[in-house]
Amino acid sequence: MADLLATKIALVLGAGGLGGPALLGLAAAGVGRLLVLDEERLEPADLARQPHFGAGDLGERRAAAAARLLARQFPAVEVEVVERPFAGPGAVELVCGADVLVDGSGDVATRFAASDAALLAGRPLVHGAALRYTAQLLTVRPGETGCLRCLFEAPPPPGAVATCAEAGVLGPLAGLAGALMGAEAARLLRGERGSYAGQLVIYEARRARLRAVPVRRREDCPACGAARAAAATATAGTGAGAPGEGGAAAWA
Amino acid sequence: MGLSELERTRFARHLSLPGFVPATQEFVRVARVQVVGAGELAGPALLSLAAAGVGALLVDDAQDLAPEDRAAWPYGAGEVGQPRLYAAVAAVRAATPLGAVRPYATGTNPTAALICVSSAGLARDAAERARQAGLPHVVALGDGEDGEVVSVPVGAPCYRCGSRLTKAPPRPGPTAAALGTLAALELLQILAGLVEGPGGRRVDLTRGLPQARATTRTAGCACGRPRGT
Numbered sequence: 001m002a003d004l005l006a007t008k009i010a011l012v013l014g015a016g017g018l019g020g021p022a023l024l025g026l027a028a029a030g031v032g033r034l035l036v037l038d039e040e041r042l043e044p045a046d047l048a049r050q051p052h053f054g055a056g057d058l059g060e061r062r063a064a065a066a067a068r069l070l071a072r073q074f075p076a077v078e079v080e081v082v083e084r085p086f087a088g089p090g091a092v093e094l095v096c097g098a099d100v101l102v103d104g105s106g107d108v109a110t111r112f113a114a115s116d117a118a119l120l121a122g123r124p125l126v127h128g129a130a131l132r133y134t135a136q137l138l139t140v141r142p143g144e145t146g147c148l149r150c151l152f153e154a155p156p157p158p159g160a161v162a163t164c165a166e167a168g169v170l171g172p173l174a175g176l177a178g179a180l181m182g183a184e185a186a187r188l189l190r191g192e193r194g195s196y197a198g199q200l201v202i203y204e205a206r207r208a209r210l211r212a213v214p215v216r217r218r219e220d221c222p223a224c225g226a227a228r229a230a231a232a233t234a235t236a237g238t239g240a241g242a243p244g245e246g247g248a249a250a251w252a
Numbered sequence: 253m254g255l256s257e258l259e260r261t262r263f264a265r266h267l268s269l270p271g272f273v274p275a276t277q278e279f280v281r282v283a284r285v286q287v288v289g290a291g292e293l294a295g296p297a298l299l300s301l302a303a304a305g306v307g308a309l310l311v312d313d314a315q316d317l318a319p320e321d322r323a324a325w326p327y328g329a330g331e332v333g334q335p336r337l338y339a340a341v342a343a344v345r346a347a348t349p350l351g352a353v354r355p356y357a358t359g360t361n362p363t364a365a366l367i368c369v370s371s372a373g374l375a376r377d378a379a380e381r382a383r384q385a386g387l388p389h390v391v392a393l394g395d396g397e398d399g400e401v402v403s404v405p406v407g408a409p410c411y412r413c414g415s416r417l418t419k420a421p422p423r424p425g426p427t428a429a430a431l432g433t434l435a436a437l438e439l440l441q442i443l444a445g446l447v448e449g450p451g452g453r454r455v456d457l458t459r460g461l462p463q464a465r466a467t468t469r470t471a472g473c474a475c476g477r478p479r480g481t
Contacts, residue, residue, distance in 0.1 A: 021296075021325075021429060021433070024323075024325055024429065025426060025429055025430075028322065028323035028426065028428075028429070029426045044258075044261045044262050045261060045262065045263075045264040045265060047262055047303055047347075047348065048262055048263050048264075048265055048266060048303050048304055048305065049265060049303070050303070051296075051299035051300050051302065051303035051304075051325070051347060052299065052325050053347075054346045054347040054348070055346075055347065055348060055349055056346065072328045072329065072330075073322050073327065073328055073329055074322065074329065075329055132269055132270065133269070133446075137460075164265060165264075165265070165268070166268065167268060167269075168264075168265045168266060168267070168268030168269040168272070169265050169269070170266065170269060170272075170304075170437065170440070170441075170446075171265070171266065171300065171303055171304040171440075172300040172301075172304060172433050172434075172436040172437040172440055173437055175296065175300050175429075175433035175436075175437075176430055176433040176434050176437055179296070179427070179429040179430035179432075179433055180427075180430050180460050182426070182429070183426045183427045183430060183460055184460055186426050187459075187460070195459045195460040195461055196460070201461065203462055205437055205441065206441065206446055206447060206448040206449075207448045207449045207464075208438075208449070208453055208455050208462070208464030209464065210461065210462055210463055210464070
């Protein structure tokens with residue numbers, strides 16, 4: 001199985017509290033190539049929830065610090081720092097270059113952009129977030145399960161949702177969510193369905209309470225509709241499998 | 253002593269949490285945690301507790317670093333074969349200057365214990381020592397792809413009552429880091445007084461899904477009697 005994973009590529013958004021542990025988990029599982037995208041620099045307040053970094057990394061770009069850590073611990077793993085913002089032109093092409101997308105970004109707009117790009121690229125998405133005492137996880141399988149827009153319809157208006165800086169997060173909870181995301185992505189790359197596919201899994205740490213909310217595809221979801229249309233166009237043009245729904249077969 | 257400016261900055265995300273006041277972080281700071289084990293599960297737990305502001309970590313481990321231990325966050329590929337204890341201490345010291353970390357020794361007087369060892373027998377023995385010493389403790393044990401984390405605050409049903417793993421489990425798989433961070437999360441909440449609901453609980457991690465249940469005392473177990481009787 002390690003040989004199979006050695007041929008796989010994972011694109012990880014964020015190298016902080018969620019993305020960092022996910023990267024370490026993917027490397028430990030034997031994934032051959034990791035693409036890391038994180039434009040933020042490490043700040044002192046990050047360290048309580050990003051224990052894979054040390055005080056010596058303060059001020060450095062998180063993606064570069066994560067790449068250095070991975071090279072030290074897993075020299076056989078190829079790590080590439082992606083030097084561009086995720087959202088915007090080229091996002092779908094970027095996701096097409098990977099076998100799985102892991103979204104550990106801490107930003108609502110990026111989360112929706114990741115979900116949209118994963119659908120259009122026909123690649124599975126592992127989404128995660130941690131805020132206050134609660135973590136949430138969701139796996140989107142394009143063409144099969146609901147996406148972020150099926151669940152929330154659209155990003156909330158700016159300022160409507162508290163950020164991690166405003167609402168806080170209990171440090172090890174982010175690490176737990178990130179480690180679970182890495183393990184989930186490894187499951188997908190091994191050809192498994194994924195434990196969070198089609199359900200938003202919510203873990204509240206103080207009561208250790210788990211809830212699972214089914215996430216079904218909405219017929220009127222604009223993102224799923226765009227992916228269907230893109231897949232149909234590509235299939236009509238080539239007569240072969242294509243990104244979008246058709247591409248889902250490549251990783252199912 | 254109140255929190256320093258450095259501590260207020262470092263723990264700003266904690267201090268924004270509901271129910272988490274500066275005194276809560278001070279409770280964490282005065283904790284002295286004996287960490288039994290320094291491998292795949294304990295590595296992420298050590299770094300998580302240090303980053304969360306635990307005042308002193310006392311590492312108790314006698315193994316050398318194996319190739320599999322690279323799954324633990326603190327260790328580099330070039331450290332295989334070295335004593336894990338010293339590698340763990342060096343890694344935690346490099347991560348944060350705020351807390352202390354040193355090898356566990358008699359007389360270091362821990363206030364809590366985190367047990368992350370590789371066999372059910374070792375886990376039971378270490379947990380029983382912690383119970384006898386009156387320490388709140390958390391025990392994490394991997395079981396291949398899955399595993400469990402048992403929280404034992406003072407007075408709660410003991411680890412032997414709460415655990416479902418009785419045989420030698422297979423080596424922890426890709427979820428080792430999740431188990432380690434979950435164990436750190438559970439212990440941090442005990443130290444900070446954040447746990448809601450029944451104090452003694454077991455969280456089973458099955459294919460990435462953490463399911464908790466309150467632990468119950470086995471009839472006749474010695475943990476139901478006052479200490480020392």
